Amino acid sequence: MSSGRIAQHRNYADVMARHERDIRLKRVFRAFVYFLIIAFLLILFFFFKRWEARESAGKPVAYTRIGETIKNTDSPNSLDHPHEQHRG
């Protein structure tokens, strides 16, 4: 084939344009992958947070009051009960 005819197919500008487009696509793809990884980590984080909150809400809370006497006024044997005083 003659070199003049081959020269018609020579187009470095086109090769460069394709190369730059490939690089851009690669960058977009990489950014998308990073976005997916970050989104996945965030989902994991919030899931864990919610799970932790739910776990702590379900458990009975134990607390102590210091220096306070607790009276039970509803007991039928209690001396303070007005009906019991009548009967006696």
Place this chain on the structure above:
Amino acid sequence: MSEAEIQQEYTILERARKNPKVFGELYEKYFDRIFNYVFRQTDDEDLTSDLCSQTFLSALKNLDRYEFRGVPFSAWLYKIASNEINKHYRKQKRDKVFSIEELRVRELIEQTDTDWDEEIIQRLLNYLKELPTDMLEVLELRFFEDKDFREIAFILDITESGAKMRTYRALDRLRKNFNLRIKYDGKE
């Protein structure tokens, strides 16, 4: 190719890694050779143009991976081109085509001491059509592209002795059938 030329190409490559526009110098230098090499194995101008672009694009993309292994940069381009051609034929599920120009065959015969005429050339052309692809590949690279055995081995991903063996077998067939004494490694 001299050591100085190889070194000069390597310097261009180093620059091209930082600025892809510099690669244009090597593109201009090797485009014709790669185009002819691909065209001989496709016989289709548009397809050759596509495969050629793809070859240089792949080279540009993988410049960072290129390392000097004792063969000129052009051998690496031929290797990429060869891979692109094979990929194309695999995808198309077709057998490889080899188009050998009559002019090249004449050049090949002129290297011999044998008397030749038109009939021998036609017979030789017909005979080459019957040769297995692997033999045609080495003959093409050795005699039409002027590659040494180390480069042929690198391009076709075979050992150097394997490349020599294939060439020897191909030439031996020609010797037996046409009584042609073609130089095996340029020294004979």
